[in-house]
Amino acid sequence: MTIDSIRPERKVSREPFERDMNVAASCEGWAQLTFRQQKIMHDSLLLSRAHALAQIASPEEIPAHAIAEIKRLHGLWWCHAAVQALEQEEAIDFQKKDIDSETFFGQDEIKETILLRWSDPDYMESRIRERWLDPFPCAGHLRRLIPADEHVPEPWYRHEHSFVLLGRSRMNSELYVWEKNCTDGDFQIVPLSTMLERESDSTEVIFRKFRNTK
Numbered sequence: 001m002t003i004d005s006i007r008p009e010r011k012v013s014r015e016p017f018e019r020d021m022n023v024a025a026s027c028e029g030w031a032q033l034t035f036r037q038q039k040i041m042h043d044s045l046l047l048s049r050a051h052a053l054a055q056i057a058s059p060e061e062i063p064a065h066a067i068a069e070i071k072r073l074h075g076l077w078w079c080h081a082a083v084q085a086l087e088q089e090e091a092i093d094f095q096k097k098d099i100d101s102e103t104f105f106g107q108d109e110i111k112e113t114i115l116l117r118w119s120d121p122d123y124m125e126s127r128i129r130e131r132w133l134d135p136f137p138c139a140g141h142l143r144r145l146i147p148a149d150e151h152v153p154e155p156w157y158r159h160e161h162s163f164v165l166l167g168r169s170r171m172n173s174e175l176y177v178w179e180k181n182c183t184d185g186d187f188q189i190v191p192l193s194t195m196l197e198r199e200s201d202s203t204e205v206i207f208r209k210f211r212n213t214k
Contacts, residue, residue: 017049020189027176028167029136034212036089041178043091044082044187047074051186075183080104082180082187083139083162087211105141105159105206114207118200121175121192128165128207136167137210140177142202160202164210165192 024030024041033041051074054067062070077085080099085091114131116124128135142161148154163179166189175192 014049017045020045023169023171023176024166024178024189026170027136029138029164029210030166032134032137032210034089037086037212040086040089040091044178044180045189048186048188050074077180077187078183079180080159080162083164086164086178087139089212101159104162116205116207118196118203118205121196124192124205124207125168125175132209137164138207139163139210140165141206141208142199143204143206144202145204157204161195161199163195165207 021042024045030038047070050070054062054070057067084099084104114127116127128138132138140163141159142163143157143159146152146156146158161179163177166176166178168174169176176189177192177195178187178189179195180187181198
């Protein structure tokens, strides 16, 4: 089974998928993605709609082996691996790779990253635009400071979430991100403000240039 064979058209509306695609295509950073990256983003959103259908479909509608494959693919990815796959142009039906933490989170190119304390989306955008002439898309990583305890004597940072900031949409001028919302969650296009509200336990955000664009 391939992603192209997924067509969730019956009990689960295609409207969320079509809405997300329209929003993504209207964002500043969309045109800077390669065709293959655009296709991967398209397929990821379609996979999440198929996953929603697989939760309620009968064997007559979708064969059991197809449902199992949809669930397997959807659960294969988590946020960090999904962003890395998009950058490396690896289709979402490929086996995911472990991420290279030092490279992926930008620690090897600290001069090319923007480190911000938790703040509002407009301030984050202003700092990004100050730094880069063509800022979108860019990769974002949320992290939280974990205090020292009896088991770990030094404070350390845990990376909580990764996403791709696509910039502002021509449809409503809002900032949007593409993300995989945890292993069990969906691939989705959501406002940056919505994602930040959900991830409010994080304390810092790192932005870096998205790799492998046009």
